[in-house]
Amino acid sequence: MSVKVVNSGPDTIKVSVETTPTVKVNSPSVSALSIGFAKGDTGATGATGATGPQGPAGPTVTLTGTPDYITISGQEITRNQIDLAADVTGTLPVANGGTGATTLTSNSVLTGNGTSAITAESNLTYDGTNLELTSSGVSAPDLTLTSTSNHPTGSNFVFKKDRADDSPSDGDTIGQVTFSGEDDAGNTQTYAYISGSIEESGSGTEGGHLLFAVANHNGVTNTGLDIRDGNAAGELDVIIANGANSLTTVNGKLAVTTDATGIPFTTSLKTDDIYVGFVSAQNSWYGAGYVGSTAGTSIGNETVAISNRLVSFIAPKACKVNSVYAVGYFSSTATWEFGFYKVPFVDESSSDITWAEITSTDNDGSKTANETYKLNWDLSGGNASLSAGDGLAFVFRRTDATGTVLFYGNVFADLQYT
Numbered sequence: 001m002s003v004k005v006v007n008s009g010p011d012t013i014k015v016s017v018e019t020t021p022t023v024k025v026n027s028p029s030v031s032a033l034s035i036g037f038a039k040g041d042t043g044a045t046g047a048t049g050a051t052g053p054q055g056p057a058g059p060t061v062t063l064t065g066t067p068d069y070i071t072i073s074g075q076e077i078t079r080n081q082i083d084l085a086a087d088v089t090g091t092l093p094v095a096n097g098g099t100g101a102t103t104l105t106s107n108s109v110l111t112g113n114g115t116s117a118i119t120a121e122s123n124l125t126y127d128g129t130n131l132e133l134t135s136s137g138v139s140a141p142d143l144t145l146t147s148t149s150n151h152p153t154g155s156n157f158v159f160k161k162d163r164a165d166d167s168p169s170d171g172d173t174i175g176q177v178t179f180s181g182e183d184d185a186g187n188t189q190t191y192a193y194i195s196g197s198i199e200e201s202g203s204g205t206e207g208g209h210l211l212f213a214v215a216n217h218n219g220v221t222n223t224g225l226d227i228r229d230g231n232a233a234g235e236l237d238v239i240i241a242n243g244a245n246s247l248t249t250v251n252g253k254l255a256v257t258t259d260a261t262g263i264p265f266t267t268s269l270k271t272d273d274i275y276v277g278f279v280s281a282q283n284s285w286y287g288a289g290y291v292g293s294t295a296g297t298s299i300g301n302e303t304v305a306i307s308n309r310l311v312s313f314i315a316p317k318a319c320k321v322n323s324v325y326a327v328g329y330f331s332s333t334a335t336w337e338f339g340f341y342k343v344p345f346v347d348e349s350s351s352d353i354t355w356a357e358i359t360s361t362d363n364d365g366s367k368t369a370n371e372t373y374k375l376n377w378d379l380s381g382g383n384a385s386l387s388a389g390d391g392l393a394f395v396f397r398r399t400d401a402t403g404t405v406l407f408y409g410n411v412f413a414d415l416q417y418t
Contacts, residue, residue: 094118159196173197183219191215199229216242260317260417269312269324269394269411276328276407279398285339288312288394288411295395299341301352311343311391319415321358321384321392325376328409333369335400342383343391355393356383366400373409385418 062072069082092098093115100117104110107127108120123134123141135141145155159175161168179192192214200207207229213221226239241248247266256263270276272291279286285295287310295306302310324340340358359381367373386392392413398405 161198168198168201170198170201172201189215189219190221193221262417264322264414264416265319266412266414267313269392269413270409271312274408276326276409276411277396278404278406279334279336279396280402280404282402283397283399285395285397287396297397299339299355299357299395301354302343303352304350307343307345307353307355307391307393310395311393313392313413314345315386315388315390315392315415317388318418319386320418321379321386321413321415323376323378323414324360324394324411325374325414326409326411327372327374328407328411329370329372330367331369331406331408332403333366334398334403334405335364335366336396337364337399338375338377338394338396340377340379341393341395342386343393344387345389345391347389358383 069080071078071080091100091102094100094117095115099110101120104118105120105122107125108122109124109126111119111121111124113119125132133141133143145157147153147155161172161174163172174196176193176195178190180188180190183189192212195211195213197209197211198206199209209226209228211223211227212225213223215221222242224240224242228237229235230237269288271289275291277286277288277291281294283297285297285299287293287295289312290309293306293309295302295310321340330336338360340360341355342358343353343355345353358379360377360379363375363377394411394413396407
């Protein structure tokens with residue numbers, strides 16, 4: 001350090017401390033000078049200086065465009081809620097949580113397409129009431145319910161009727177499957193439907209009703225199978241077919257486990273694959289059973305052999321023969337006579353069997369060759385009733401001359417269990 005005398009008077013010397021290591025005395029009257037230094041206390045902190053002058057104003061901050069989700073006031077920027085409808089432009093990709101599409105077809109059901117834009121299915125639509133699936137593909141569209149559960153139960157297709165007023169009524173339809181197409185004039189036509197409804201809605205006595213209906217020859221649908229609640233628990237009533245002329249065919253066996261009284265049925269009396277039968281010798285009785293066998297010119301007590309050959313039907317239960325009808329033609333013109341007999345077979349007997357003639361309406365007379373004939377016989381009287389195991393014989397003969405004439409066609413009997 002250095003001490004410098006900066007001003008002096010007769011009695012004082014003022015010095016200043018410098019950074020150089022010398023002491024200078026600038027007074028001609030001072031011949032010698034001794035200076036000592038001692039460390040003084042720390043001086044008091046000086047007062048805060050006055051505020052400096054304000055600097056120049058910075059550049060003004062502004063926002064370009066019209067982003068109302070960001071506002072600025074002075075130097076303060078505020079972020080507001082983003083309005084997706086007004087503040088966002090462009091198409092947001094699926095990868096960023098968007099649809100990847102700018103427009104979607106009204107009422108179309110949306111389906112995913114990987115990372116590509118969501119697809120609005122024009123063939124799968126829902127208008128708030130009806131869901132419709134259409135396809136121009138062959139044997140399409142298909143609706144498949146697949147269950148991959150390791151469980152014995154399967155998928156369910158449920159029709160649920162849940163009235164808001166909680167007041168279901170007998171006859172309310174719960175659901176219906178309709179099979180609709182077109183006729184050859186392009187008109188819409190319902191060809192069949194399956195309908196499930198309420199037969200009885202009473203709590204504790206609930207019963208259902210299921211119908212299978214089919215259009216029948218005039219575009220009108222009629223019920224072919226009717227299953228409905230009976231009048232007791234564990235009982236169902238079933239009606240099959242529609243109309244007196246409907247034909248119900250059972251392929252195979254029909255087992256009736258309870259009383260069959262009153263049930264009508266139809267059976268064929270034709271046993272040959274080619275024709276109903278033929279006649280040859282004048283006035284000899286032939287039958288539709290074993291073609292070619294004859295009972296001779298009169299019928300009464302017949303042998304076991306002839307009886308078994310000429311019958312066309314054996315009654316499985318007690319029944320009554322109501323009518324017989326045949327449609328066919330004859331190979332040559334001839335005069336025919338027809339008859340029906342009850343054949344009461346006796347078990348384990350070789351004795352002759354007494355046939356009992358059944359009263360029937362008359363279709364006897366000349367039949368012209370190669371003309372179609374529709375023949376019907378109504379049967380009546382006590383002999384029309386057959387016991388289980390009795391046989392029915394349909395017989396015929398030629399009364400005008402001898403000569404073979406073939407009877408082609410089919411013959412059926414209408415019966416009823418008694």
